[in-house]
Amino acid sequence: DAGVIQSPRHEVTEMGQEVTLRCKPISGHNSLFWYRQTMMRGLELLIYFNNNVPIDDSGMPEDRFSAKMPNASFSTLKIQPSEPRDSAVYFCASTLRTSSYNEQFFGPGTRLTVL
Amino acid sequence: AQKVTQAQTEISVVEKEDVTLDCVYETRDTTYYLFWYKQPPSGELVFLIRRNSFDEQNEISGRYSWNFQKSTSSFNFTITASQVVDSAVSFCALSEAKTSGSRLTFGEGTQLTVNP
Numbered sequence: 001d002a003g004v005i006q007s008p009r010h011e012v013t014e015m016g017q018e019v020t021l022r023c024k025p026i027s028g029h030n031s032l033f034w035y036r037q038t039m040m041r042g043l044e045l046l047i048y049f050n051n052n053v054p055i056d057d058s059g060m061p062e063d064r065f066s067a068k069m070p071n072a073s074f075s076t077l078k079i080q081p082s083e084p085r086d087s088a089v090y091f092c093a094s095t096l097r098t099s100s101y102n103e104q105f106f107g108p109g110t111r112l113t114v115l
Numbered sequence: 116a117q118k119v120t121q122a123q124t125e126i127s128v129v130e131k132e133d134v135t136l137d138c139v140y141e142t143r144d145t146t147y148y149l150f151w152y153k154q155p156p157s158g159e160l161v162f163l164i165r166r167n168s169f170d171e172q173n174e175i176s177g178r179y180s181w182n183f184q185k186s187t188s189s190f191n192f193t194i195t196a197s198q199v200v201d202s203a204v205s206f207c208a209l210s211e212a213k214t215s216g217s218r219l220t221f222g223e224g225t226q227l228t229v230n231p
Contacts, residue, residue: 043206043221056218091160101148101167101212104219106160 002026004107006092012113018080021110024073025094033104034067034077035091043091049075082114117142119209121222128197129230136192136225138207144168146212149183149190150219155203163205166190197229 005024013019025032033048047057052069060067064083069075079086089111093104118141128134140149151163164174166183174181178195194201207222 042223045218048218089158093160101165101210103150103162103165105162106152108157108159111158 004092004094004105006107006110008110010111013082014115015083016081019082021077021090023075023092026105029094029096031095032069032075033093037089084114087112087114117209117211117220119207119220119222121207121225123225125226127228130199131196133195134197136205138190138222140188140209142211144211148210150208151192152206153203199229199231202227202229
């Protein structure tokens with residue numbers, strides 16, 4: 001069974017450009033999470049969805065960030081306009097159902113560099 | 116508010132040494148879950164273990180073992196006879212049953228380097 005799929009794996013862009021990160025969760029999983037990992041702040045939850053509905057977006061840094069989940073098999077995280085401080089590794093994770101018990105399965109991450 | 120602290124930023128050992136990674140957590144919930152994830156140099160996060168707050172039994176999986184002690188709010192991870200392939204960043208994480216939903220709070224991570 002395929003794991004969580006993220007694309008692109010690496011993205012280099014210039015300040016001010018729009019960036020879109022993509023995620024395909026594990027089939028059958030109904031919760032999806034977006035995390036950001038930086039040296040300064042570690043792993044931070046940005047937003048999570050349950051059954052395609054955003055449940056908690058309190059971690060989204062500011063209005064430049066938006067996330068969507070149009071269906072059970074696809075989600076996007078968009079940054080517009082991007083800034084150098086957005087440089088980080090962005091992980092997508094999914095879990096079978098929303099529960100504090102269930103482990104999350106992580107994708108390989110997208111390493112974003114904003115110049 | 117929930118919090119996870121991994122005081123050891125970096126640990127360096129020589130192959131075959133035993134090593135323990137510490138994790139201390141804070142929570143007001145009586146039901147919660149603790150996790151360990153590993154992040155090897157390739158970058159992906161790999162789930163290792165889950166423990167619920169009612170189960171204080173130690174867990175052993177091959178060379179890995181976990182010691183959960185509610186009295187000290189700790190959930191430590193020990194690697195016996197370490198190997199170079201154990202070099203990774205390991206994260207401890209906490210999820211509260213009542214307030215978190217599926218939200219995981221991660222510790223800062225401990226970078227383990229096992230030298231040959």
